[in-house]
Amino acid sequence: MLELAADLLPRLRAGEQVAVVTVTRVARSAPRGAGASMAVTATGEVIGSISGGCVEEDAVMLALRALAGHEGLRASFGFSDADAHAAGLACGGAIDVVAYPVSVDDVLAVEALEAALRDEVVAVGLVVEHRGGTAPLGRIVPIAIDGQGLGILTLTHTPRPRLVILGAGDYAAALCRVASVSGFAVTVCDGWGLLVTAERFPDADTLVTRLPHEFLRDEAARLDPRTSICVLTHDERHDVPALREALRLPVAFVGALGARTTVARRARLLREQGVSDAQLARLHSPLGLDLGAQSPEETAISILAEIIATHRAGSGAPLRELSTPIHGGDSRPADAVGGNSCVASPAGSRMIGEGA
Numbered sequence: 001m002l003e004l005a006a007d008l009l010p011r012l013r014a015g016e017q018v019a020v021v022t023v024t025r026v027a028r029s030a031p032r033g034a035g036a037s038m039a040v041t042a043t044g045e046v047i048g049s050i051s052g053g054c055v056e057e058d059a060v061m062l063a064l065r066a067l068a069g070h071e072g073l074r075a076s077f078g079f080s081d082a083d084a085h086a087a088g089l090a091c092g093g094a095i096d097v098v099a100y101p102v103s104v105d106d107v108l109a110v111e112a113l114e115a116a117l118r119d120e121v122v123a124v125g126l127v128v129e130h131r132g133g134t135a136p137l138g139r140i141v142p143i144a145i146d147g148q149g150l151g152i153l154t155l156t157h158t159p160r161p162r163l164v165i166l167g168a169g170d171y172a173a174a175l176c177r178v179a180s181v182s183g184f185a186v187t188v189c190d191g192w193g194l195l196v197t198a199e200r201f202p203d204a205d206t207l208v209t210r211l212p213h214e215f216l217r218d219e220a221a222r223l224d225p226r227t228s229i230c231v232l233t234h235d236e237r238h239d240v241p242a243l244r245e246a247l248r249l250p251v252a253f254v255g256a257l258g259a260r261t262t263v264a265r266r267a268r269l270l271r272e273q274g275v276s277d278a279q280l281a282r283l284h285s286p287l288g289l290d291l292g293a294q295s296p297e298e299t300a301i302s303i304l305a306e307i308i309a310t311h312r313a314g315s316g317a318p319l320r321e322l323s324t325p326i327h328g329g330d331s332r333p334a335d336a337v338g339g340n341s342c343v344a345s346p347a348g349s350r351m352i353g354e355g356a
């Protein structure tokens with residue numbers, strides 16, 4: 001539900017009736033995991049997706065029933081291969097869902113959506129099983145609620161992973177575009193202010209006109225293990241000092257464009273400036289997966305593919321050459337808890353409804 005904040009909040013504030021359908025369990029393989037949500041308005045407008053189109057028609061009908069009855073409803077799709085394909089789950093998996101009405105009067109839900117829209121860390125509970133508990137099916141509750149008689153799915157939102165692009169050329173502009181739509185918070189930094197403009201980088205979250213290595217040095221405390229850094233300056237005068245700073249940081253990914261001869265020469269210069277072999281081993285350069293990319297846009301896709309593969313521990317191999325599950329589904333209700341237990345919120349999170 002929280003990923004729909006930008007679309008849901010204006011409708012709720014306008015007094016519209018909305019029902020949300022959330023995946024509560026995935027068995028085997030499914031396009032999206034537990035927690036994925038879509039919303040349906042009273043007029044039948046659909047926001048988001050829970051299966052990439054496999055079961056959306058049935059989910060819309062379920063949502064409209066939940067709206068009409070002012071109650072939470074449960075449904076399952078695809079418990080057998082025959083049923084799965086009949087329901088449109090071409091992946092052969094199975095999913096459980098809960099459909100539930102949400103209104104502006106649901107204070108906890110609205111607070112959680114507002115915090116998610118601010119890109120804050122949020123954790124709330126969704127009642128997905130009701131066995132005589134105190135909260136009805138489909139109610140948004142604090143994750144510290146007494147769970148006696150309830151099954152609760154924890155819905156979380158964490159700030160977007162950050163991508164720092166050093167350089168403001170055509171490759172940087174293309175990478176900014178594809179990274180932004182893929183869910184990254186993008187910072188673009190270059191010492192040449194003529195290139196670092198909102199017109200050139202309309203999708204960037206932050207634009208910085210500074211020498212890249214100075215920016216990294218001052219920004220170091222705010223670059224966390226989910227951050228990726230791409231050096232696209234095409235100039236050793238900026239590449240080498242920027243990489244020297246980047247490779248000292250505890251970030252997830254450091255990459256730099258360059259031909260193989262450039263990569264070798266740059267590695268020698270970095271060693272001369274005190275960068276260790278262990279630090280150099282972290283450097284993704286040449287940067288990107290082998291897609292045969294030629295244009296800046298194709299190269300940007302290649303770069304982002306390598307970043308995602310690193311973040312998700314993907315192989316980067318064609319799926320047809322692999323035998324592992326495509327979507328990584330399993331039969332457990334991920335993040336669901338029951339009885340008297342609850343899922344602890346991430347460190348530093350705001351527990352909506354707990355007086356924070």
